[in-house]
Amino acid sequence: MSRTVLVTGATGTVSTALMNALEGADVDLRALVRAESKADGLRERNAAVVVGDLDDTRSLPPAFEGVQDVWLLTPNSPRAPENNMNALWAARQAGVERIVRLSVAGAAHDAPNRSGRLHALSDRETEWSGMRWTILRPLWFMQNLLNEADDISGTGTFSLNMASAPIGMVDVRDIAECAARVLLDDPDRHHGETYTLTxxxxxxxxxxxxxxxxxxxxxxxxxxxxxxxxxxxxxGYGVPKWTVDMIEEYAQAYVSGWGDFTTDSVADLLCRPPRDIADFARDHAAAFTRC
Incomplete structure (x- = not known):
């Protein structure tokens, strides 16, 4: 019997890649969106779209009803722990069996950035939720480079405040395929596991x-x-100050060597090596090329 998977953050980069990775799998996909206007394209993936907001617990029961598995992705914001709390509350009320949560590499109470500290709070709450759980903690996304596409296509340069920091950056497609692997496996197989993805x-x-x-x-x-x-x-681009502060904290941590490592988690989950930057560059070349 097919399991119903609720995908939160359904229009974001990782969740979109996850739905691509689950295409053709024996699951019933349900996508949580904040507004009906954001549903375009989701139904093409055979996902049932439900409008709800992790900021508002009253809006969540219809999305979680009849769901066995939740892909839990909360926005990076000061309200992230509240959003996670609201999702776990709705999941428990609905009898959800398993939470697969997207966290961040290095999440801890003493992480050198607010994102890592906030994610640590939500990771711990997820572990104590009473449901089966698995946590994925990816390092810096290769797809973040797409934010530099206009500069690269226009000037042949890109600028970051990362100095010469080495980072075990990971392709979002690998994150999504790891999440799909966990969701498609028996719920007990990955229960209690935290995978750091690089x-x-x-x-x-x-x-x-x-x-x-x-x-x-x-x-x-x-x-x-x-x-x-x-x-x-x-x-100048209009990025909120809280987000700018978070990005700066990450950059400073990476410059200090915080991201200079890799793990075998992607290879262990997918039975193949993770994608290299050469794969990413080749597959996304069009995004960096001005027409």
């Missing part, structure tokens, strides 16, 4: 630039900038 090797952004150059057939350069310069650019 790519195959730590990378500096100079190496990222080299791989983009090879994939695009033209020279791409990484231009490191100061925290203040990056902060000014992000605020």
């Amino acid at each position: 790519g195959p090797r730590p990378l500096t952004f100079d190496e990222v630039a080299r791989q983009l150059s090879l994939a695009l057939g033209r020279s791409i350069a990484y231009l490191p900038v100061s925290d203040d310069a990056k902060r000014g650019a992000l605020l």
